[in-house]
Amino acid sequence: MKIIVPMAGRGSRLRPHTLTVPKPLIPIAGKPIVHRLVEDIAGVINQEIKEIAFIIHKDFGNQVEKELIEIAEKLGAKGTIYYQEQPLGTAHAIMAAKESMTGPIVVAYADTLFRADFTLDTTADSVIWVKQVEDPSAFGVVQLNDQNQIIDFVEKPTEFISDLAIIGIYYFKSGETLRSELQYLLDNNVVKGGEYQLTDGLENMKIKGLKFVPGKVEEWMDCGNKNVTVETNSRMLGFLYADGQNLVSESVITENATIIQPCYIGENVVLKNATVGPNVSLGDGCIVENTTIKNSLVQNNSKIKNADLDNAMIGSYASFDGNFKTISIGDYSVLE
Structure with a gap:
């Protein structure tokens, strides 16, 4: 085949x-x-x-x-x-x-x-x-x-x-x-x-x-498009979690952080004073600080601070610091 x-x-x-x-x-x-x-x-x-x-x-x-x-x-x-x-x-x-x-x-x-x-x-x-x-x-x-x-x-x-x-x-x-x-x-x-x-x-x-x-x-x-891709990410997380798959890496570092399943969290992610989930994917190397994030998709090595995010999509190597809620920013973008 x-x-x-x-x-x-x-x-x-x-x-x-x-x-x-x-x-x-x-x-x-x-x-x-x-x-x-x-x-x-x-x-x-x-x-x-x-x-x-x-x-x-x-x-x-x-x-x-x-x-x-x-x-x-x-x-x-x-x-x-x-x-x-x-x-x-x-x-x-x-x-x-x-x-x-x-x-x-x-x-x-x-x-x-x-x-x-x-x-x-x-x-x-x-x-x-x-x-x-x-x-x-x-x-x-x-x-x-x-x-x-x-x-x-x-x-x-x-x-x-x-x-x-x-x-x-x-x-x-x-x-x-x-x-x-x-x-x-x-x-x-x-x-x-x-x-x-x-x-x-x-x-x-x-x-x-x-x-x-x-x-x-x-x-x-x-x-x-962005909205349906974020929705698809949420639905896929739900299916995988129901199948019993563990999608949170053992290398995740947490400090006063809460993870609400289902979530995918990649390698060497840092969560500090954060609530993550439900329905969130965080790629490898992300840093999330002083933030609440749900129903969102973030790629690799991005930094998110001081945010309240829902239905957000963030690329790799991006930096976001602010009060916007629903965003869509690509790779290497900076909003601080």
């Missing part, structure tokens, strides 16, 4: 945090989004992962590429880097990794996390991960027949068709078949809105009689 992860987008809705770090490497509960994503996929498919192909922009740099390779290797897989230099749609992005599209593959967009308990149907030609939603008009949805097979894909339906939203994770029994269909789109300039769309390839596969089935997830967590 191979996993292909298109992640070349700029993450503009999550700025300023994505000005210095690609969105899929933003940590959620102490671990990069893309790392959690591929771990969860590996748990669902329950097969050996031979390769993880990351599709990025060249501007991401050598350090990002190194971190991605390490993520793959931690799962016992080969890590491969491909580049998409122009944002020409989902099908175009996937085809940047066409050399890796052999055998069974999973395609997963790296701005989504999920919780699921289903067995992958490897007899199907394709499995599309879906989540039941209250307002399907905001999503692409799938329509099922009586045999629980997908018979249609509808983008943002204006009338009720289905409430099963596509979350952006797909299994294909044959990577070669998907590659052939997407190559057809590129060769024949089949575009919508100036972009090559994966759903057009899926539609062609369905017309040819390939079997599509849904894989229903219990939880679907977005990381599209």
Whole structure:
């Protein structure tokens, strides 16, 4: 099994945090989004992962590429880097990794996390991960027949068709078949809105009689902007804490400090006259002093003093001293 992860987008809705770090490497509960994503996929498919192909922009740099390779290797897989230099749609992005599209593959967009308990149907030609939603008009949805097979894909339906939203994770029994269909789109300039769309390839596969089935997830967590990323961090902390995971490092130094679970607190964090939690992630090396902080996400080596924070997101090596409550500041920012 191979996993292909298109992640070349700029993450503009999550700025300023994505000005210095690609969105899929933003940590959620102490671990990069893309790392959690591929771990969860590996748990669902329950097969050996031979390769993880990351599709990025060249501007991401050598350090990002190194971190991605390490993520793959931690799962016992080969890590491969491909580049998409122009944002020409989902099908175009996937085809940047066409050399890796052999055998069974999973395609997963790296701005989504999920919780699921289903067995992958490897007899199907394709499995599309879906989540039941209250307002399907905001999503692409799938329509099922009586045999629980997908018979249609509808983008943002204006009338009720289905409430099963596509979350952006797909299994294909044959990577070669998907590659052939997407190559057809590129060769024949089949575009919508100036972009090559994966759903057009899926539609062609369905017309040819390939079997599509849904894989229903219990939880679907977005990381599209600051507010939903902070919310996703809180939800993930709750899941991990309920699973019995200890997310507070033994190296944390406390002085007149209270930790209200669930929280992730990294290595060598100092808490002085502070109340931390619930639903807070503090990266390695942070210093929190004379502060109350809850429902917030802080990356590595940042200093927070004299603050009362809620729904805050702070990058790495930032310094914050003040009375603002809901903030979003990026790496190396100083507010004192």
